[in-house]
Amino acid sequence: MAESLVYLPQSGDWICCSCGDPLEPRxxxxxxxxxxxxxxxxxxxxxxxxxxxxxxxxxxMLEVExxxxxx
Amino acid sequence: xxxxxxxxxxxxLCPVCxxxxxxxxxxxGPDGYVVKTCPEHGEFRVRFWHGPPGLSGWNRPKAPxxxxxxxxxxxxxxxxxxGLCPEHGQRTCTALFEVxxxxxxxxxxxxxxxxxxxxxxxxxxxxxxxFTSIFEVVGPVNVQLSGGEPTVRDDLPEVVAxxxxxxxxxxxxxxxxxxxxxxxxxxxxxADAGLASVFLQFDGDDDACRTLRGAPLxxxxxxxxxACVATGIGVxxxxxxxxxxxxxxxxxxxxxxxxxxxxxxxxxxxxxxxxGRFPWQSGDGAxxxxxxxxxxxxxQTGGMIRAGHFHPPGCEHSLCSFSQPYLLTxxxxxxxxxATGKTCCSPAPIAADEGARRAKSFVARQWAAPTFPPESSGxxxxxxxxLADAATSKRLTISAMAFQDAWTLDLERVRGCCIHVATxxxxxxxxxxxxxxxxxxxxxxxxxxx
Numbered sequence: 001m002a003e004s005l006v007y008l009p010q011s012g013d014w015i016c017c018s019c020g021d022p023l024e025p026r027x028x029x030x031x032x033x034x035x036x037x038x039x040x041x042x043x044x045x046x047x048x049x050x051x052x053x054x055x056x057x058x059x060x061m062l063e064v065e066x067x068x069x070x071x
Numbered sequence: 072x073x074x075x076x077x078x079x080x081x082x083x084l085c086p087v088c089x090x091x092x093x094x095x096x097x098x099x100g101p102d103g104y105v106v107k108t109c110p111e112h113g114e115f116r117v118r119f120w121h122g123p124p125g126l127s128g129w130n131r132p133k134a135p136x137x138x139x140x141x142x143x144x145x146x147x148x149x150x151x152x153x154g155l156c157p158e159h160g161q162r163t164c165t166a167l168f169e170v171x172x173x174x175x176x177x178x179x180x181x182x183x184x185x186x187x188x189x190x191x192x193x194x195x196x197x198x199x200x201x202f203t204s205i206f207e208v209v210g211p212v213n214v215q216l217s218g219g220e221p222t223v224r225d226d227l228p229e230v231v232a233x234x235x236x237x238x239x240x241x242x243x244x245x246x247x248x249x250x251x252x253x254x255x256x257x258x259x260x261x262a263d264a265g266l267a268s269v270f271l272q273f274d275g276d277d278d279a280c281r282t283l284r285g286a287p288l289x290x291x292x293x294x295x296x297x298a299c300v301a302t303g304i305g306v307x308x309x310x311x312x313x314x315x316x317x318x319x320x321x322x323x324x325x326x327x328x329x330x331x332x333x334x335x336x337x338x339x340x341x342x343x344x345x346x347g348r349f350p351w352q353s354g355d356g357a358x359x360x361x362x363x364x365x366x367x368x369x370x371q372t373g374g375m376i377r378a379g380h381f382h383p384p385g386c387e388h389s390l391c392s393f394s395q396p397y398l399l400t401x402x403x404x405x406x407x408x409x410a411t412g413k414t415c416c417s418p419a420p421i422a423a424d425e426g427a428r429r430a431k432s433f434v435a436r437q438w439a440a441p442t443f444p445p446e447s448s449g450x451x452x453x454x455x456x457x458l459a460d461a462a463t464s465k466r467l468t469i470s471a472m473a474f475q476d477a478w479t480l481d482l483e484r485v486r487g488c489c490i491h492v493a494t495x496x497x498x499x500x501x502x503x504x505x506x507x508x509x510x511x512x513x514x515x516x517x518x519x520x521x
Contacts, residue, residue: 005452037453060454067461069429070396070409
């Protein structure tokens with residue numbers, strides 16, 4: 001298993017809009033079907049909501065989802 | 072016979088006189104029947120679903136999404152107002168244009184009854200105008216150029232280019248492959264014009280070809296595959312499956328496709344229907360149904376493909392098709408690439424327009440020439456590795472579609488159809504209705520004006 005990948009926003013101080021706590025880099029699991037891997041993203045320490053930067057959501061993650069999409 | 076275990080009201084036509092009749096879709100154990108009575112021609116009870124996976128568990132409900140464009144009004148009622156009329160429930164995912172009525176074969180089985188008194192071909196200008204008109208209505212759907220045999224047109228590359236210019240990005244030709252095998256430049260000219268894929272009639276061995284096509288054609292078909300693959304055109308093998316003819320060749324067809332993957336992108340089985348030209352007396356007889364195909368694939372591939380891998384479609388009506396993309400594994404293996412066994416157990420409804428979007432993008436991605444993972448330029452991360460493993464060059468789809476004829480017609484199914492024939496007068500008619508013929512060969516829509 002490769003060490004976890006880091007996908008943080010390119011700028012800004014980020015605060016969880018539900019809890020008001022500052023986000024911290026933490027590991028999160030990305031799961032597709034039976035497989036998956038771990039990435040590091042900004043996460044709320046209280047509610048665990050993770051911030052996925054747009055460049056990941058609209059980039060590699062979108063590509064993966066399109067490949068998994070079936071009719 | 073056991074008592075029916077469920078019944079669903081629908082509407083159909085009498086296969087003799089084509090009058091509209093009340094009908095019901097009846098579950099009898101795992102089997103499904105269309106049952107209807109014509110006041111003049113009596114009762115018809117035709118099995119359209121045979122054996123497990125049973126009819127009752129095979130469902131992928133659609134929630135209404137953005138409605139399809141309305142091109143006609145409701146006057147006489149479905150299926151006479153196509154279309155699409157306000158009663159239709161699904162958007163176009165594939166628009167099919169018949170670019171010629173001529174054919175270089177005279178197949179005993181032909182849904183289009185091609186070659187019988189063909190009219191003049193539409194001119195290139197006429198086709199270009201039709202492409203533009205339909206694009207304005209339905210946007211960038213997938214296109215199939217069909218016929219007749221499209222490759223008998225010497226200007227087919229120009230037709231493909233005109234279709235691309237109109238805005239359609241995924242253009243596929245339905246073909247018997249003979250000219251692609253015989254003309255060493257045709258595939259390249261079609262690829263240069265922007266053709267993404269061919270839907271290649273491919274029924275199995277020479278015996279199957281003799282029965283269904285009137286000639287031994289396997290060698291030509293293999294040459295056609297090679298010609299297309301060499302020029303970057305995706306190839307989908309399309310067997311017409313007839314009972315007792317080639318329903319024992321399902322496994323061989325999958326193995327051949329596997330051996331020719333990734334150039335061959337998929338196998339799309341089409342059980343034979345009783346419309347157009349067919350050599351048997353009536354549509355009452357034995358049929359190959361979708362569950363027969365699923366089980367046959369499992370038996371004939373030694374369980375590499377399993378009936379449980381398949382799921383109902385998210386775009387067209389659940390009872391019309393099944394599919395599964397497979398990953399190429401090892402030397403000659405296949406393993407399911409998408410979730411299995413999860414879609415038909417209490418599935419959440421999918422919005423019809425979202426189902427159409429997904430099916431459209433899946434076909435465009437999977438049936439075009441394969442994409443290969445980029446050469447690594449720098450450190451690959453887990454996303455990159457996942458993408459490389461799942462690249463379309465490592466995939467083959469297995470799918471099937473069951474058409475409805477005058478005997479099995481179920482208008483509730485038809486209203487969920489997403490494969491529409493674009494008529495010369497720029498209407499869109501669900502594929503089965505366009506090709507439907509009565510017992511005496513009379514057409515419902517083909518060749519008729521509203």
